Amino acid sequence: MASSPGRPKEARSMDVQTALFYAFSAILLFAAFRVITARNPVHAALYLVLAFFQAAALWLLLKAEFLAITLVLVYVGAVMVLFLFVVMMLDINLDSMRKGFWKHFPLAALMGAVIALEMAAVLLGGFRVTSPPADALLSLAAADYSNTRELGKVLYTEYLLPLQAAAALLLVAIIAAIALTLRERKDSKSIDPSLQVRVKRADRVTLLKINPSSMAPPSAEPAPAEEKKP
Numbered sequence: 001m002a003s004s005p006g007r008p009k010e011a012r013s014m015d016v017q018t019a020l021f022y023a024f025s026a027i028l029l030f031a032a033f034r035v036i037t038a039r040n041p042v043h044a045a046l047y048l049v050l051a052f053f054q055a056a057a058l059w060l061l062l063k064a065e066f067l068a069i070t071l072v073l074v075y076v077g078a079v080m081v082l083f084l085f086v087v088m089m090l091d092i093n094l095d096s097m098r099k100g101f102w103k104h105f106p107l108a109a110l111m112g113a114v115i116a117l118e119m120a121a122v123l124l125g126g127f128r129v130t131s132p133p134a135d136a137l138l139s140l141a142a143a144d145y146s147n148t149r150e151l152g153k154v155l156y157t158e159y160l161l162p163l164q165a166a167a168a169l170l171l172v173a174i175i176a177a178i179a180l181t182l183r184e185r186k187d188s189k190s191i192d193p194s195l196q197v198r199v200k201r202a203d204r205v206t207l208l209k210i211n212p213s214s215m216a217p218p219s220a221e222p223a224p225a226e227e228k229k230p
Contacts, residue, residue: 017061020057022055023063024057025058027054031047031048031050032051035047035051042088042198045084045087046084049076049080049084050081052071052075052076055071056072056076059071065147065148066147066148066151140217
């Protein structure tokens with residue numbers, strides 16, 4: 001039975017970009033679930049690295065190359081590697097951490113449900129199929145269009161003050177973290193570098209001139225024992 005010419009086709013084949021989106025999203029959800037369910041903290045950190053890579057792949061599909069490479073370099077290359085080294089060096093007692101899991105589980109589940117509902121209320125509007133404006137398509141189709149350049153223009157023109165405020169807050173946080181961890185320890189054997197630079201040979205080295213010693217004089221013979229009288 002032939003369909004009417006004015007009726008659109010209901011069945012549409014899935015393109016490659018949609019298939020990649022669903023694949024990356026499924027792996028991202030699995031990795032995020034394993035982050036909170038893995039018993040080993042090192043495995044949880046590795047699953048978090050995998051989740052970051054999948055999120056970066058989704059950014060690439062959305063043509064946000066700068067955000068994708070920033071996510072990989074900053075979070076995966078710096079933060080997660082440092083976090084993984086800290087977790088591996090710390091002697092974490094897993095048994096003591098699991099004792100209070102079920103005690104706090106109802107409150108954690110309630111907070112997770114509230115966050116999920118809030119995110120659903122915000123993101124549901126983004127799943128509506130709407131056609132993008134024609135001027136946006138023309139700007140994206142331009143050969144010299146760059147997401148990084150456009151993002152830089154927006155950051156350093158419209159959002160310059162929030163950017164500087166965030167940079168100042170991060171600087172204050174770094175200085176505070178260094179000040180809290182920099183404590184003078186009594187058992188530390190550190191040396192002031194200025195004292196090492198100003199040191200002289202006479203302060204550290206003493207040359208002694210020792211004459212060659214002659215043979216030691218013979219020791220005195222012990223006195224003979226007194227004879228016992230009969």
